Amino acid sequence: MTDPGTPPPPHRLMDIATGLWAAKALAVATRMDLFSDLSAAPGLPVAEVAARHGIAERPAELLLTACAGLDLLVREGEGYANTPEAETYLVRGRPDYFGDLLLSLDRRYAGWMRLDEAVAGNVPTNFDPRAKESMFDEQDAALKKTFWASMYALSAPSARALGAALDLGGVRRLLDVGGGGAAYDIELCRRYPRLRATVLDLPFVCELTRERVEEAGLADRVALAPGDFLRDAALPAGHDAVLLSQIMHNWDEPTNRSILRKCHAALPPGGLIVISELLVDDAKDGPLLPALMSLNMLVSTWGRNYTPGEYGQWLTDAGFTDVRTVRFSAPGADGAVVAVKA
DSSP states (O other): OOOTTSOOOTHHHHHHHTHHHHHHHHHHHHHTTHHHHHHHSTTEEHHHHHHHHTOOHHHHHHHHHHHHHTTSEEEETTEEEEOHHHHHHSSTTSTTOOHHHHHHHHHTHHHHTTHHHHHHHTSOSSSOTTTOSSGGGOOOHHHHHHHHHHHHHHHHHHHHHHHHHSOOTTOOEEEEETOTTOHHHHHHHHHOTTOEEEEEEOHHHHHHHHHHHHHTTOTTTEEEEEOOTTTSSSOOOOOSEEEEESOGGGSOHHHHHHHHHHHHHHSOTTOEEEEEEOOOOTTSOOOHHHHHHHHHHHHHSSOOOOOHHHHHHHHHHHTEEEEEEEEOOOSSOSEEEEEEEO
16 A cells, blocks of 8 residues: 555656657658658568668667657568558658648747746747747748648648537638638538538638648638738628638737637528637647647747637627537647637
8 A cells, every 4th residue: 555645756747848759759750751651561670771861770769669669660570561550651751641730830939948937038939030920921932831731631620620529510601810721621521512602811821821731622602802811901801701710829818819709790690600629628738639729829929828708708798699518629729619609
């Protein structure tokens, strides 16, 4: 029997402290396309992995061992093979490929390495706020494309979870505000055959999104509306529902309140608004992923992750009624705050 006076071992603290080790190992393996290699040739010997990538056997073996320790690889013969999780999410070209998101996060760890500066100064560290208004002002075209591809990987499973948890069968026209990538629109249109959607986002985002919509075979049901929901005086009308999917955490309270007022003005009476996010508990004591994502907003934006109570108050103040929260489980969102225009 354990002595109640005995302190717990520090294993959990060690797991937290070494979390970056695991993240970097996964990012390097993904950048090497290691999981795609092993999908095509399960059991590939260490020496051959090293030769394919022009590296020594020692780092090849250590990286493979680390990925096996992360339960992403298993031993097969003289080498390693993907686990079902790795085979589903880490093989390039698979429908639910997660690699773009992993690499996008890896590129932004530089800001996390300056978290002490962000905490002390209350300013983002993933970009220079003296030179740019936000991280979305990035001019590198390749980086922009990779970022929105990564957001698709995060949003698609979240959209499927939202569609299963919230009945949108009565919605005919959905306006997805800031819906770059159209992951929510594509997944929701697949689930609800009578639904049509409009993606409102910056012109260059709409151009990047067009190819994704066409590949999904939904160009006749998912429209693209170039615009700026922050600066435009009004949002496109003619929709009976508005979706704000994983964007509200990017902005501060006054900006979010302004967005909600525009949404209210754009909707007809009885129109639905859906805020899909990683929601911090009202007590602000977790859960872990929303809490850490909120801290990620400190280093990346001027926003944070908000609570259902905060969203509910803003919605009420904007003129919405019947506020409720629908919970589900997904990597990009764990719930939706829903309300109706009176």
